[in-house]
Amino acid sequence: MFFTRNKKKNAALNEFDQVVEGNSLSKDAWKRLRKNKAAVVGMVIVIVYSLLAAFAMFLPIYPYDQIILDHQHLRPSLTKTAGDLMMENKLKDLYFKAWRAGTLVVTDAQSKQIETWIADNETNNVWDFCYTEGQKQLAAGTFTFSDADQRTIDRLQEKINTEFLIEVDKMYYTDPDTGKTKNIARMDFEQIKQIYADYLGVDVAVIAQQSDQEIRNQVLNKVKAATPGLSTEEYEANLELELQSMGDKGIATLGKSNMLVSIKTAISRSIERGLKQEIKDGTAKFPVNRTVVVNEKISAAITADLKHTRHYYLGTDYSGRDMLSRIIYGGQVSIAIGLVGTITSVLIGIVLGAIAGYAGGKIDFFLMRLVDIMYGLPYMLLVIIFMAIFGRNIMNLFVALAIVSWLTVARMVRGQVMSLKNSEYVEAARSMGASTWRIIFRHMVPNSLSVIIVYSTLRVPAFIMQESFLSFLGLGVQAPYASWGSLVGDAVNGMTLYPWKLIFPALAMTIFLFAMNFFGDGLRDAFDPQSKNQL
Amino acid sequence: MSTNKIPLLEVKDLKQHFPITSGSILQKQVGAIRAVDGISFDVYPGETLGIVGESGCGKSTTVRSISQLYKPTSGTVKFNGVDLVKADHRTMLKARRDIQMIFQDPYASLDPRMTVRSIIAEPMVIYNNRKLLEKPMSSIEIERRVEELMERVGLNKAFKNRYPHEFSGGQRQRIGIARALALNPKIILADEPVSALDVSIQSQILNLLSDLQKEFGLTYIFIAHDLAVIQHISTRVAVMYLGKIVEVSEAVQLYDNPLHPYTIALLSAAPIPDPQIERERKRIILTGDVPSPDKERNGCYFYDRCPKKMPWCSCHIPPMFKMNDKQEVACWLYDQTDHSKTTMEEAQADAAKVQN
Numbered sequence: 001m002f003f004t005r006n007k008k009k010n011a012a013l014n015e016f017d018q019v020v021e022g023n024s025l026s027k028d029a030w031k032r033l034r035k036n037k038a039a040v041v042g043m044v045i046v047i048v049y050s051l052l053a054a055f056a057m058f059l060p061i062y063p064y065d066q067i068i069l070d071h072q073h074l075r076p077s078l079t080k081t082a083g084d085l086m087m088e089n090k091l092k093d094l095y096f097k098a099w100r101a102g103t104l105v106v107t108d109a110q111s112k113q114i115e116t117w118i119a120d121n122e123t124n125n126v127w128d129f130c131y132t133e134g135q136k137q138l139a140a141g142t143f144t145f146s147d148a149d150q151r152t153i154d155r156l157q158e159k160i161n162t163e164f165l166i167e168v169d170k171m172y173y174t175d176p177d178t179g180k181t182k183n184i185a186r187m188d189f190e191q192i193k194q195i196y197a198d199y200l201g202v203d204v205a206v207i208a209q210q211s212d213q214e215i216r217n218q219v220l221n222k223v224k225a226a227t228p229g230l231s232t233e234e235y236e237a238n239l240e241l242e243l244q245s246m247g248d249k250g251i252a253t254l255g256k257s258n259m260l261v262s263i264k265t266a267i268s269r270s271i272e273r274g275l276k277q278e279i280k281d282g283t284a285k286f287p288v289n290r291t292v293v294v295n296e297k298i299s300a301a302i303t304a305d306l307k308h309t310r311h312y313y314l315g316t317d318y319s320g321r322d323m324l325s326r327i328i329y330g331g332q333v334s335i336a337i338g339l340v341g342t343i344t345s346v347l348i349g350i351v352l353g354a355i356a357g358y359a360g361g362k363i364d365f366f367l368m369r370l371v372d373i374m375y376g377l378p379y380m381l382l383v384i385i386f387m388a389i390f391g392r393n394i395m396n397l398f399v400a401l402a403i404v405s406w407l408t409v410a411r412m413v414r415g416q417v418m419s420l421k422n423s424e425y426v427e428a429a430r431s432m433g434a435s436t437w438r439i440i441f442r443h444m445v446p447n448s449l450s451v452i453i454v455y456s457t458l459r460v461p462a463f464i465m466q467e468s469f470l471s472f473l474g475l476g477v478q479a480p481y482a483s484w485g486s487l488v489g490d491a492v493n494g495m496t497l498y499p500w501k502l503i504f505p506a507l508a509m510t511i512f513l514f515a516m517n518f519f520g521d522g523l524r525d526a527f528d529p530q531s532k533n534q535l
Numbered sequence: 536m537s538t539n540k541i542p543l544l545e546v547k548d549l550k551q552h553f554p555i556t557s558g559s560i561l562q563k564q565v566g567a568i569r570a571v572d573g574i575s576f577d578v579y580p581g582e583t584l585g586i587v588g589e590s591g592c593g594k595s596t597t598v599r600s601i602s603q604l605y606k607p608t609s610g611t612v613k614f615n616g617v618d619l620v621k622a623d624h625r626t627m628l629k630a631r632r633d634i635q636m637i638f639q640d641p642y643a644s645l646d647p648r649m650t651v652r653s654i655i656a657e658p659m660v661i662y663n664n665r666k667l668l669e670k671p672m673s674s675i676e677i678e679r680r681v682e683e684l685m686e687r688v689g690l691n692k693a694f695k696n697r698y699p700h701e702f703s704g705g706q707r708q709r710i711g712i713a714r715a716l717a718l719n720p721k722i723i724l725a726d727e728p729v730s731a732l733d734v735s736i737q738s739q740i741l742n743l744l745s746d747l748q749k750e751f752g753l754t755y756i757f758i759a760h761d762l763a764v765i766q767h768i769s770t771r772v773a774v775m776y777l778g779k780i781v782e783v784s785e786a787v788q789l790y791d792n793p794l795h796p797y798t799i800a801l802l803s804a805a806p807i808p809d810p811q812i813e814r815e816r817k818r819i820i821l822t823g824d825v826p827s828p829d830k831e832r833n834g835c836y837f838y839d840r841c842p843k844k845m846p847w848c849s850c851h852i853p854p855m856f857k858m859n860d861k862q863e864v865a866c867w868l869y870d871q872t873d874h875s876k877t878t879m880e881e882a883q884a885d886a887a888k889v890q891n
Contacts, residue, residue, distance in 0.1 A: 020696060021696075023652070024652075424639070425644050429657065431602050433661050433665065447648055
């Protein structure tokens with residue numbers, strides 16, 4: 001703490017001409033931590049996870065909330081595209097039906113085996129067997145699909161080859177008089193209305209009226225959601241009040257964003273038509289990344305790619321969302337809850353516990369009775385009531401978990417502080433004129449760190465678990481957002497059929513918690529000068 | 536010798552009572568432990584005042600009250616003309632820069648999570664942050680001063696990054712001494728600084744303390760219950776019993792000619808390291824235990840156990856009688872008037888008269 005880097009070479013201090021730099025507990029702790037391999041690995045893993053979660057939006061992964069129903073429950077694969085897997089699933093189904101119908105001929109022993117699998121509910125085995133057997137026989141020419149099946153397969157192949165997704169990134173408007181090109185998103189509401197009306201070929205008044213109606217409906221829904229159970233007249237009155245409070249500017253902003261969505265939809269529809277034609281002609285090359293001229297006034301920068309060439313390295317969930325990106329985005333919520341919850345609860349606990357322990361007397365009495373009362377109340381109930389009152393969003397979840405979880409920390413710190421309060425080094429510090437805060441944060445807290453650190457590393461998994469429990473009850477993270485807890489919760493149904501949905505989030509969570517525990521252990525040892533990791 | 540000098544520290548009628556309370560929320564005081572019950576003494580620059588007494592007689596409480604670790608119940612502690620008891624916090628802190636303490640247990644008085652340099656630098660950092668130093672110190676100056684202090688108390692300054700548990704008891708006590716010296720104090724309150732050390736180390740520490748005294752002109756208040764240690768280091772000695780000073784005298788005088796019956800008994804308890812003399816030594820065995828200090832007393836504090844008690848002593852608190860320039864004693868035996876003939880009734884009547 002007294003060490004300055006700009007200091008030149010120091011004079012040698014001992015008989016061996018060694019220069020000894022000044023040091024303090026935190027620097028020693030860092031040195032000791034670096035010596036502890038497990039803790040370093042843990043720390044690196046925790047940091048990597050946190051960075052991945054923090055910068056998830058910049059990663060080249062599919063959107064975590066994009067639902068593609070064709071891609072439901074695709075298994076994880078490093079090499080096969082979504083299309084291949086869709087085809088594989090279809091074929092599995094078809095071969096199985098063929099076996100049922102008797103067209104796929106297998107030996108009696110194999111048939112018996114399949115019957116047992118079905119009886120034992122081991123569906124995956126049945127499908128895998130039928131698929132390998134069918135492919136074998138198809139190649140050998142001993143089995144052919146019926147015409148109807150073949151048609152289904154061809155249709156699917158056609159779909160896989162041609163379906164694509166369009167993303168309209170930017171839209172431009174070229175003024176026919178001046179020839180200037182502008183980004184439509186940067187223009188104001190009136191201009192956008194005009195452009196949209198021109199595009200549709202209708203009068204501006206019609207568009208304006210539609211837009212007004214849309215805004216009124218949106219605001220009315222919001223009012224209804226906020227205060228349920230009022231009569232129609234009251235809603236009308238509230239709606240007018242709400243619209244007034246939004247002001248012209250607020251209304252224009254809302255209208256503009258609505259209008260932009262409408263234009264985007266219209267444009268992407270027209271581009272889609274064009275692209276389909278190109279595919280038919282065989283001129284289309286995916287991925288497409290270009291600027292398309294919609295008409296003489298409007299153009300748009302688009303990206304388009306075949307829908308079924310995606311790779312899902314960790315599989316997909318029940319609505320065809322990419323598990324990899326869901327796990328990464330879920331980590332955002334889970335890690336944030338684990339770390340933020342722990343840090344806030346530990347901070348509140350340390351401050352209140354130290355005050356109670358150090359001040360003693362009435363302050364201690366009232367703080368500890370408060371803790372007792374909070375302990376007495378059912379803890380989950382408190383969180384649930386809090387969430388119900390203040391609304392269900394992630395910020396409130398943080399607050400709700402933090403306000404009820406500082407109790408144990410406060411008790412522990414209080415006990416430590418009380419036992420350290422009368423020690424001679426605290427008395428020595430007081431005789432040197434140290435302030436109460438200095439004594440608490442320079443002497444007492446470092447000396448109780450080992451308990452605090454161990455406890456807080458144990459808290460992190462507890463928070464993640466509590467969050468998943470709340471999500472399960474429908475109070476935590478709501479779809480389409482994900483958290484590790486909710487991913488695991490969703491995956492429990494059908495875990496024999498789709499084990500990857502359970503394994504990957506659980507694995508991600510386990511690795512993180514392991515790393516967290518090793519890191520915590522390392523921290524505890526590092527802050528203890530008498531630990532075995534001597535320098 | 537010291538009467539013509541101005542005292543550095545004046546303690547007047549210092550009382551330190553600890554309340555005994557009962558009840559959990561509505562606490563009410565039901566009594567008080569009179570740890571220190573009205574003591575007065577002066578300390579002159581450059582001397583060492585030894586305080587002796589058996590366990591629980593209030594020696595440590597006295598120094599803690601002087602350094603304002605406990606807020607005294609009443610009385611004044613004047614240091615360099617500043618009354619520490621009534622002064623506001625900042626003035627008190629400023630005055631207390633010159634009063635530093637050395638603690639008894641070198642294992643407990645150093646924070647186990649701080650390096651030696653942080654420990655020794657702490658008083659400087661605190662006073663620097665509070666802007667109470669005459670001249671603010673930079674971090675490099677503090678670092679240099681730490682090294683200088685370590686060298687001065689006989690520690691290798693290359694050890695400054697070590698933690699207290701890596702040192703022996705004697706070395707730790709040196710760290711404690713270095714910390715006490717950091718702010719260049721005028722007076723050091725040493726609370727049994729050697730009683731936790733073994734004998735050979737004790738003498739090293741005592742020699743270090745007297746060297747430092749000569750070098751920096753320090754004044755010590757030195758607590759010990761080892762009479763030999765006190766004799767070695769003190770210029771004057773105060774004998775305490777049950778929160779009262781019973782005798783103050785020059786060290787040589789006290790050991791040659793103890794006056795108070797308690798001092799005589801205390802000195803007779805010290806073993807003599809010569810088997811022949813030791814065998815013939817007369818010991819005065821006091822009867823009974825030290826009474827509990829939770830009662831208010833109106834007679835001599837030593838009355839219950841005194842071998843020479845008189846009825847008069849039971850209801851009159853003895854003042855300090857000045858025997859000569861070197862010795863003061865609180866015992867009715869040394870009053871001008873002879874109280875030995877007074878009966879209990881007369882004594883009580885006299886006490887009642889004085890009270891009214």
